[in-house]
Amino acid sequence: MNVPSIGEFEELVLLTVAAQHDEAYGVSIKSALEEHLDKKVNVSAIHVALKRMKDKGLVESRFGGITNDRGGRRKKFYVITMLGKKALDRQFELRTSLYQAIPKINFG
Amino acid sequence: MQVQPPKNALRFLRWFCRRDYLEEIEGDLIEIFESHAIDNPQSARRKFWWQVLLHFRPDFIRSFHSNSVINSAMFFHYLKVAWRNLSRHRLYSFINLSGLTVGMTCFLLVAFFIQYQLSYDRHFPDNDRIYRVIQQQEGNAFRGSDLFAVTPRPLASAVREQIPEVESAVRLGMQQDLLYGNEIFFPVELLYTESGFVDFFSLEVLSGEGRSSLKDPSTILLSKSLAEKHFGKQDPIGKTLLLNDRKELVVRGIYEDFPNNQHFQAEGILSIENLPNWEGEQGKWASNSYYSYVKLKDGVEPSRVEESFRVFDENVEAAYSQFPFSARYMLQPIASIHLNSGVNVENQARSDVRYVYLMAAVAILILLIAGINYMNLATVRSARRSTEMGVRKVMGAVRWQLVSQVLGEALLLTIFSFITSVILVKFLLPYFGYFLDMDVPFQIAGNVWTFIGMIFLAILIGGLSGLYPAWFISAVNPVKAFSGTFMGKPGSQFSLQNLLIVGQFATTVVLAVCAVVMYQQMKYIQNKKLGFNKDQILYVSYFGRELGQNTDRIRNELLKNSNINEVSVSTNLIVETYNQGIVDSWEGNSGERDLYCYRYHVDEYFLDLFDIPLKAGRNFSLSHSTDSTQSYLLNETAAKAIGWTAESAIGKNFAEGKVIGVVEDFHFQPMDLKIEPLYIRYRHPENQSTDFGYVSMKVNTNHLESTLPYILATFKDEAPRKIFEYRFLDETFENMYLSEKRMGQAFSVFTLIALFIASIGLFGMISYQIVQRTKELSIRKVLGATTIGLMSWLSRDFLRLISISVLIAIPFSILIVSRWLDHFAYHTPVHWWVYLIVSVPVILIAGLTVGLQSFKAARSNPANALKE
Numbered sequence: 001m002n003v004p005s006i007g008e009f010e011e012l013v014l015l016t017v018a019a020q021h022d023e024a025y026g027v028s029i030k031s032a033l034e035e036h037l038d039k040k041v042n043v044s045a046i047h048v049a050l051k052r053m054k055d056k057g058l059v060e061s062r063f064g065g066i067t068n069d070r071g072g073r074r075k076k077f078y079v080i081t082m083l084g085k086k087a088l089d090r091q092f093e094l095r096t097s098l099y100q101a102i103p104k105i106n107f108g
Numbered sequence: 109m110q111v112q113p114p115k116n117a118l119r120f121l122r123w124f125c126r127r128d129y130l131e132e133i134e135g136d137l138i139e140i141f142e143s144h145a146i147d148n149p150q151s152a153r154r155k156f157w158w159q160v161l162l163h164f165r166p167d168f169i170r171s172f173h174s175n176s177v178i179n180s181a182m183f184f185h186y187l188k189v190a191w192r193n194l195s196r197h198r199l200y201s202f203i204n205l206s207g208l209t210v211g212m213t214c215f216l217l218v219a220f221f222i223q224y225q226l227s228y229d230r231h232f233p234d235n236d237r238i239y240r241v242i243q244q245q246e247g248n249a250f251r252g253s254d255l256f257a258v259t260p261r262p263l264a265s266a267v268r269e270q271i272p273e274v275e276s277a278v279r280l281g282m283q284q285d286l287l288y289g290n291e292i293f294f295p296v297e298l299l300y301t302e303s304g305f306v307d308f309f310s311l312e313v314l315s316g317e318g319r320s321s322l323k324d325p326s327t328i329l330l331s332k333s334l335a336e337k338h339f340g341k342q343d344p345i346g347k348t349l350l351l352n353d354r355k356e357l358v359v360r361g362i363y364e365d366f367p368n369n370q371h372f373q374a375e376g377i378l379s380i381e382n383l384p385n386w387e388g389e390q391g392k393w394a395s396n397s398y399y400s401y402v403k404l405k406d407g408v409e410p411s412r413v414e415e416s417f418r419v420f421d422e423n424v425e426a427a428y429s430q431f432p433f434s435a436r437y438m439l440q441p442i443a444s445i446h447l448n449s450g451v452n453v454e455n456q457a458r459s460d461v462r463y464v465y466l467m468a469a470v471a472i473l474i475l476l477i478a479g480i481n482y483m484n485l486a487t488v489r490s491a492r493r494s495t496e497m498g499v500r501k502v503m504g505a506v507r508w509q510l511v512s513q514v515l516g517e518a519l520l521l522t523i524f525s526f527i528t529s530v531i532l533v534k535f536l537l538p539y540f541g542y543f544l545d546m547d548v549p550f551q552i553a554g555n556v557w558t559f560i561g562m563i564f565l566a567i568l569i570g571g572l573s574g575l576y577p578a579w580f581i582s583a584v585n586p587v588k589a590f591s592g593t594f595m596g597k598p599g600s601q602f603s604l605q606n607l608l609i610v611g612q613f614a615t616t617v618v619l620a621v622c623a624v625v626m627y628q629q630m631k632y633i634q635n636k637k638l639g640f641n642k643d644q645i646l647y648v649s650y651f652g653r654e655l656g657q658n659t660d661r662i663r664n665e666l667l668k669n670s671n672i673n674e675v676s677v678s679t680n681l682i683v684e685t686y687n688q689g690i691v692d693s694w695e696g697n698s699g700e701r702d703l704y705c706y707r708y709h710v711d712e713y714f715l716d717l718f719d720i721p722l723k724a725g726r727n728f729s730l731s732h733s734t735d736s737t738q739s740y741l742l743n744e745t746a747a748k749a750i751g752w753t754a755e756s757a758i759g760k761n762f763a764e765g766k767v768i769g770v771v772e773d774f775h776f777q778p779m780d781l782k783i784e785p786l787y788i789r790y791r792h793p794e795n796q797s798t799d800f801g802y803v804s805m806k807v808n809t810n811h812l813e814s815t816l817p818y819i820l821a822t823f824k825d826e827a828p829r830k831i832f833e834y835r836f837l838d839e840t841f842e843n844m845y846l847s848e849k850r851m852g853q854a855f856s857v858f859t860l861i862a863l864f865i866a867s868i869g870l871f872g873m874i875s876y877q878i879v880q881r882t883k884e885l886s887i888r889k890v891l892g893a894t895t896i897g898l899m900s901w902l903s904r905d906f907l908r909l910i911s912i913s914v915l916i917a918i919p920f921s922i923l924i925v926s927r928w929l930d931h932f933a934y935h936t937p938v939h940w941w942v943y944l945i946v947s948v949p950v951i952l953i954a955g956l957t958v959g960l961q962s963f964k965a966a967r968s969n970p971a972n973a974l975k976e
Binding site: 025026027030042043044047048051052063069070071073074075076 | 113129131132133134135136137138139140142159162163165167168
């Protein structure tokens with residue numbers, strides 16, 4: 001099966017989804033990313049990335065239960081799919097192989 | 109309490125966001141908002157808005173068709189219900205639709221007419237920069253106006269040289285001439301102009317050469333149709349024609365016929381140097397025989413150019429030194445020429461902008477009446493549907509759904525009747541044009557804006573007339589609707605509808621009064637004592653020196669026919685004179701006073717032929733040798749203006765001679781002008797050129813079939829290569845009032861249509877009321893009410909309304925009618941019985957409508973109604 005390509009921001013979101021296994025939703029991804037990247041992230045951008053990856057079959061989603069937070073709105077939790085994992089793996093391999101090709105010289 | 113996110117932002121989000129994403133996005137946004145709000149509620153709200161806006165992107169915006177399954181199901185449901193409603197109440201649907209359709213058809217017809225009237229001269233590129241120069245001769249009132257369309261020869265060249273704001277200027281001369289081919293010859297309208305004309309008016313030259321031809325006086329350009337008339341299928345270029353049987357002209361080019369909506373028409377164009385007076389009028393600032401047009405540079409105000417015309421003042425003053433008035437030049441936008449009838453010496457009859465307004469007013473009124481009809485009927489009918497609406501409400505329909513249902517129905521119906529009207533108009537327009545004697549084109553495809561405008565209008569009408577019923581019915585209280593107490597007693601709650609009925613009928617009465625008065629005025633004009641006899645008189649106009657010198661021979665020849673009783677030759681036609689001059693010397697006055705006098709030049713048979721009585725003195729006579737050059741006849745008004753009586757005027761010195769007689773006043777101008785001073789002189793080359801004029805004949809109308817050919821043959825013998833036409837004077841007279849007459853007729857027709865629409869509306873209203881009150885009626889009948897009693901009970905309300913409308917209409921119509929009549933110097937009095945003869949039929953028709961329906965209801969078997 002063809003592994004769909006993903007963009008840089010999508011990759012970051014997908015990594016977060018994978019890391020927060022079954023507990024990832026819009027706001028949690030946002031705060032995790034903001035923490036790691038040390039800059040503001042727009043939740044709308046995360047939503048766009050999630051929807052696109054869902055269309056590509058990289059993630060799946062489910063609704064959580066109703067709580068008193070969030071004005072009673074349910075959370076939508078995302079999990080990474082096999083395909084998503086493959087996409088991450090391939091991305092990782094690609095980067096590692098490219099990284100290893102860097103000659104061992106001093107970049108002083 | 110917790111801080112809430114901004115409501116409108118949420119509403120906006122919910123509106124645009126995809127349903128399946130909404131909860132997630134909303135939840136996330138609210139969660140972020142809540143965490144922000146702890147620190148700073150104000151900025152949290154701002155950020156929330158910002159976040160919502162960031163989500164407004166294609167990924168999240170829902171497809172507005174996505175949930176159309178429900179919508180389209182409802183839509184078809186509404187359609188079905190609308191159709192059922194229409195077909196269940198066929199009669200009312202028919203009334204409703206036909207009223208609306210007739211109204212719209214009238215409106216569209218008039219709209220086409222008006223659009224055509226306004227389209228004149230708009231086809232010229234740069235028509236917004238093209239102006240005609242006209243002149244005002246203050247004090248020189250001629251036929252009710254001191255504006256003249258003609259300008260002197262030097263004007264255009266002076267403008268070109270001295271006024272930099274003007275891009276180009278061109279002169280036009282118009283004349284009717286005879287154009288001779290090898291075998292055939294035609295009278296043609298010829299345009300004499302300069303070579304700049306081609307570019308100025310963007311003349312479309314089909315073949316040959318335009319510009320150079322106008323520089324060469326020996327060539328001519330022909331219109332396509334005239335070229336075909338003369339040469340058929342042959343190539344006309346290079347062929348020769350004879351102008352007035354004298355001057356040879358080589359055809360140099362062919363141009364596309366001018367469109368009908370252009371204010372000047374010409375079948376041929378040639379160099380202005382061919383005009384007989386062109387050479388002699390060089391540099392003469394009083395030679396007013398040319399139409400001058402200027403094209404201003406972009407962005408130049410016409411008033412600035414008018415100001416610049418002052419540089420010619422010196423020349424003009426010099427040219428007008430012997431006159432008691434001078435000339436001032438003004439600019440008239442080319443597109444306004446057609447609808448301005450207040451300028452003298454036009455080359456063609458102009459339309460009157462008042463008729464455009466009048467027709468527009470009538471059309472709008474009819475449309476209004478039809479719209480009101482629809483509104484009233486739909487409102488009453490909605491009473492029947494109160495149960496339906498109640499059920500819908502109970503089932504959870506919200507108000508806007510009901511409103512959009514009823515509005516949608518109204519729109520559907522209006523669009524349907526709009527389409528029907530457009531089709532009707534397509535077929536009726538030629539007849540309408542024939543009726544108004546103009547060729548109104550049906551340009552629906554060609555003119556996108558007209559089309560869009562009309563559709564917009566149809567929607568507007570549908571919307572407006574559906575709005576009230578929609579509002580009215582959607583307010584229904586379901587409980588009341590089911591218990592049947594929604595409508596209540598008619599006449600009490602329906603005050604708006606009563607008001608509208610009054611409005612409809614009042615409008616109709618006003619229209620009807622106007623129509624009757626217009627008709628009366630036409631009759632008045634036709635029957636007014638003119639002061640001369642116009643019956644059984646034929647005339648032939650002639651042009652040419654030889655003919656003018658041989659009129660005696662023609663006269664004798666004509667009189668040989670026993671059916672021709674009298675013949676007279678004059679330079680003017682009796683019903684219309686364009687000849688005016690100033691007299692400043694008479695006994696007791698030498699230059700202190702000026703008398704503007706219209707002039708006739710006639711022979712000694714003129715007074716007899718037209719039965720114009722002499723008040724005092726005598727007619728011209730050949731036995732007095734001085735009569736031909738030194739004798740004057742005055743009309744009474746002229747004598748009075750000087751301060752003489754008819755008797756005292758005789759023998760007084762006047763102008764270059766003496767007064768020998770005074771004739772009774774007669775109408776030598778149309779009825780909208782007062783009788784003004786007039787003098788009559790003997791027709792003699794020394795007084796005025798006799799090269800043109802009219803030969804009038806009093807004929808025995810019993811043998812016209814032999815007399816007419818005899819007359820034509822007589823003229824033909826005299827000048828075989830000329831064209832003669834005979835005309836009947838009474839016909840010419842009637843044609844002078846043709847536009848008034850046509851408008852009057854159109855007005856009457858529209859009035860009848862308005863009455864028709866208003867009546868069917870009333871009919872629909874009363875029928876519904878009767879249906880509403882069938883039970884009440886039946887019980888009354890069972891209890892012993894008589895038919896008459898029931899009828900009067902049913903129709904009382906309506907007849908009261910109609911009477912009120914008549915009372916309201918009368919003052920309005922008095923106002924309108926008297927203003928219209930004011931523009932005739934001689935007009936019929938408005939009799940009180942006019943209102944009676946208008947009101948009575950209106951009340952009668954309304955009464956009949958109401959009466960018939962109530963009679964039918966009162967006669968029906970009460971058992972049937974009560975059984976239900």
